[in-house]
Amino acid sequence: MSIFIGSIPNTEKDDLKLAKGILRGEEDLRGSIGSLRENLFDLLKQNENLVDISKESIFLFNRGRDSIYFYLKALELNEGDEVIVQAFTCVAVVAPILWNKLKPVYVDIDSKSFNMDLSLLEEKITKKTRAIVVQHTFGNLVDMKMVREIVDEANKERDEEDKIKIIEDSAHIFPSDFKGRYSILGKYSDMLLFSFSQDKSISSTQGAASIIWDENTLDTAKENYSELHKPSKKESIYNARYIKLWSLIKKYYFTNLIPFTNITIGRVLIILFRNLGLIRKQAKADTTEFAGIEKLSQVQAVLLNNQLKKVSKINARREKIVQSYDKNLKENFRFKTENGLLLRYPILLDNRREIKKRLLEKEIIAGNWYSSPVHPLASEELVEADYKLGSCPIAEKVGKNILNLPTNVEVTEEDAKEIVEIINNFAKPLNI
16 A cells, blocks of 8 residues: 555544535535634543643644744734744744744754754843744654743743743644643643644644743734635635545556656646646745644534544554664664654764655655755745844754654554565665
8 A cells, every 4th residue: 555644644444434425515624624723622632731721722723834923913922023933843833923923033952852952042042032933843842841931931030021931842743642742732831832733643635723821912812813714615615625635646646657657646646736726735935934824623623532542542653653763773774752742753974865765666655844944945935034044053064864654543563564674775874
C-alpha cells in the first residue's frame, strides 16, 4: 500500500464514507458544532491544570491561522508591535502576525529539538514585544515552564496592557488525553491552539480550535467572535470534497498513464483538480495576503467529531511507529525526545534527495517540513514574511537537510521496517 505523509494521512474508510454522505446531503449536520465543543471541553477537562476551563473560552475556526489572527486582534495591539516566533515554521503561523500589521521577530532553533532555542529568547525581547508564539515542532514538547519564567521576568516592569502574552502552538500534537506529560499543554500559556488541517494529528481538512485563558482578553474575544461568519456552503463542502478527491488521487497516484514516464493518473488528477479549483494547497506564498477569517463550519465539525472518536487508536499507531523507528534506526539517525506522539519523525541527512527518491520508488512519500525558515516560501519570497536570510542559520541549515518519516495510520510496522532499512543502508547522517 502507498504511504503519503501529507494529504489526509489519517483518513480511513469510515471517514471517506462520511465525506461522501455529506456530499450527497445524507448527513444531519445540525448540532455538530455544539457537540464538537462539548467533546473538546470533556477532553481538556482531563488536564488537572485546566479544571476551571469554560466552554465559552473554546473558539472554533475555519483555519489555524484564523485563530492566531483572532487572538492577536483581540489584544488590540499597535501597528509595529512585535511578535516573537521561531524560524523553521509555516507561513500560516507568520501570516496572521502580518495581517495585524505587527512585526514578526524570528528566533533560531535548537538543532536537536527543532524547537525555539530558549537560550536566545530573552535577548529577542524588546519594549515592543507583545506576544510570543511557541511551537511544539513535530509534537516535541517545549519546556513551557522555562518560557513562562522568561516572560514573567520581562513582564515585571510592564503595565498590565503591555504585558507579553504566550501563544502556545500545538498544531503538531493532539493527545488522546491531557494527562501525564501532556498536562503541560495550556498550563503556562495565555492561548492554546490546535490545528485540524489535512496533514495534522486529526483532521477535518481545514479547521482549528483555540482556548483563551487570558481573562483580560476573553470578553473582547467573545464579542469579536459573535461577529464572525461561518464559511459559505461551497467553502464548507470543500472539506468533504477534498477527502473524496484526495482518496481518488492516492488510489491512482503511482498508476502510470504513459509507460516509461513518471506521468501517472494520480499526478494528472492533482493538476486537473487544482486547475478546476476543486482542491488547493494549504499554505503558499500568497498566504501573507489577508483574506478574512471565519468560524468552523458544520461540515468540519461532523468530520472532526468522527476523528475524535478514533483519536486513541490514531495516536496508539503513531506511538508504535515512532517506537519502531527509535528501536531500529541506527543511533545517529534517532530523534531524541521523551514524547513518542510525533506527527512526523525528523532526521537530518547529507543526502536527503537520494533517500527521498529511494523511498518514492517504494511508493512511500516522505516529507520536508520545514525546507524553508518560513515554509514553503522560497529564498526570494522570504522578504514577504519579513525574514532576513542569514538571521537564523541553524533553521536554514536544518531546512536544507531535514527529512520527515511518516507516523500516520497508513504506516504498518512492516512499512516502518522497510523505511528503516533504506535509511540504515543508504542514508548519510548530518550533524549540526
